[in-house]
Amino acid sequence: MNPYLLEPAHVQHDEYLGTVAAEHDITIHGDDLYEVVGLDRDKWTILGIEFYDGTGPQHGSVDVYAIDREAHDVHSYDRLREIADVDGALPVTHFAVHGVRPEQISQRVFKRYKVQLRSASTADVQLRVEAQGDLQLD
Known part of the structure; x- marks a missing residue:
């Protein structure tokens, strides 16, 4: 295998770009990430995790x-x-x-999990929030 650099998240058409933040849930003893993914903590240190989900035959x-x-x-x-x-x-x-879906990681391991996606056309521009509203979905 030829080594490669891990690049930022990318999908077929990058219409939205963004950031994500998460923290382990130590207060209610959430599941250990290493146990959930089946990796030996004494041998390995996880430096990155990547989630993918979408429509079609791929189910995350x-x-x-x-x-x-x-x-x-x-x-x-x-x-x-x-x-x-x-x-x-x-x-x-x-x-x-294999055998775990992206939402299982966020539900079992993280206390808080936040994804912020921004329109790719303005991803490098600050957004100033000047009003607030609510949307009710039934």
């Missing part, structure tokens, strides 16, 4: 990007930064996770 997917701690002698945040500073990137393994 979860991918994780993790560094092999032993192979790269990573036992601290400082060591991660050192590798990134020297190499310009972190060497990770891409794992396709």
Whole structure:
């Protein structure tokens, strides 16, 4: 396999671009991400997670990007930064996770999960909120 850089999220027609934030739910003892995806926490450190969902035959997917701690002698945040500073990137393994849907991760693992999508044509422009409203869907 040829190494490649993990790029920002992309779909066929990038009409909306955005950011996401999430936090683990430690107050009610949410499920451990490593257990949910089946990855050994002592061997691997998850550095990225990717959710995909859409219409058609594909019914959602979860991918994780993790560094092999032993192979790269990573036992601290400082060591991660050192590798990134020297190499310009972190060497990770891409794992396709089977048997779990994207919403299961957010429901089981994260206390809070927020996605913000912006129209691609104005993604680099600040939006100033000057009014508020409500939409009621039945």
